[in-house]
Amino acid sequence: MRRFYKESVLLLLAIPILLWTLLPIYHIFLFSISSKDSAFSGALWPDKPTLRNFGTIVREEHFYLHHFWVQIWNSLWIAVAVGALTLATATCAAFAISRLKVRAGAR
Amino acid sequence: MSYGLWLARDPASYARLFADPIFVRTVVNTVVFLLIAVNLKFLLALWLSGFFVHERVWIRWLSVIFIIPWAVPSIPTIFSIRFMFNPEWGVINSVIFRLTAHDGPNWLNDPRIGLGLAMLTHVWKSLPFWTLILIAGRLAIPREQYEAASVDGASAWQKFRYVTWPSLRTLYLTSTILSMIWTLGDFNSVYLLTGGGPADLTHVLATLGIRYIRLDQVDLAMATIVCAMPLVLPLMWFMMKNLSRGDRQ
Numbered sequence: 001m002r003r004f005y006k007e008s009v010l011l012l013l014a015i016p017i018l019l020w021t022l023l024p025i026y027h028i029f030l031f032s033i034s035s036k037d038s039a040f041s042g043a044l045w046p047d048k049p050t051l052r053n054f055g056t057i058v059r060e061e062h063f064y065l066h067h068f069w070v071q072i073w074n075s076l077w078i079a080v081a082v083g084a085l086t087l088a089t090a091t092c093a094a095f096a097i098s099r100l101k102v103r104a105g106a107r
Numbered sequence: 108m109s110y111g112l113w114l115a116r117d118p119a120s121y122a123r124l125f126a127d128p129i130f131v132r133t134v135v136n137t138v139v140f141l142l143i144a145v146n147l148k149f150l151l152a153l154w155l156s157g158f159f160v161h162e163r164v165w166i167r168w169l170s171v172i173f174i175i176p177w178a179v180p181s182i183p184t185i186f187s188i189r190f191m192f193n194p195e196w197g198v199i200n201s202v203i204f205r206l207t208a209h210d211g212p213n214w215l216n217d218p219r220i221g222l223g224l225a226m227l228t229h230v231w232k233s234l235p236f237w238t239l240i241l242i243a244g245r246l247a248i249p250r251e252q253y254e255a256a257s258v259d260g261a262s263a264w265q266k267f268r269y270v271t272w273p274s275l276r277t278l279y280l281t282s283t284i285l286s287m288i289w290t291l292g293d294f295n296s297v298y299l300l301t302g303g304g305p306a307d308l309t310h311v312l313a314t315l316g317i318r319y320i321r322l323d324q325v326d327l328a329m330a331t332i333v334c335a336m337p338l339v340l341p342l343m344w345f346m347m348k349n350l351s352r353g354d355r356q
Binding site for chain 1 (some may be wrong): 175
């Protein structure tokens, strides 16, 4: 009984945590599946959900999206390259710092 | 950095800065933002880290979802929150209207609510990171200490007070100060949400600099950043002291 009580308390806590986390993200998703004229209607679910926005992006059909695939590739390339370089530098630096003897940190 | 200091060398720009009522309001906003947002964030993080250390499969999945706000880029999410709170067509006020047939509050056009929402946005964005840090801190506490406490008949509160808190205290303090330093530089959650408005009443020091640059007053912008130093330097000093003390223990 005690265990059941604890589980239900945990589950009850999980609900507000989930809502708090996902509400703004759900709102982004809501915008992404709304058509242009219904995006600002304030509804919790659009009348006619549509995937057209995604089609516009993938086929680069908007003025701001003419280089979409290049930009995605740039993001990916930067993320991977920066990750690799940081890892390499930080690994070497961490080794050096761990061997460093500073006056204040007498061990 | 030194070029910025050089730009801010003229005492007259400080006189003009202090004469600006917006600057005074901004300093108050910044202090309020730091004290409330950071402490709220850390109390929540401390509490949530206690929730997330329970070993369940679904809690592990929940923690993966919980990390999302920290991982996603801030511009779309903060704009999403901004749209959500639009008083005319935002989702929140539409729901309030549908349920109560009254208009909801004027969210972001009210300076107090606006700053409060900026704080909440900041908390939303950076809470996962600090929760993660505190979870790591809690997981480093040997389980035997809790078992010994249970054998002695300690209540949940006593376990927290006499086992968890003494081990977590240094980490908690250091993280709070570090977070205050970072929060002082937090530009996004104020600028993207309220833009400093209405009537420049919700600026913090980080966004006020941009306001002056947009008004072509670079010297005032740099002077603003110099004025943030009296807030940053004591925090940094305190943190360094705290860290080296932690080293010696």
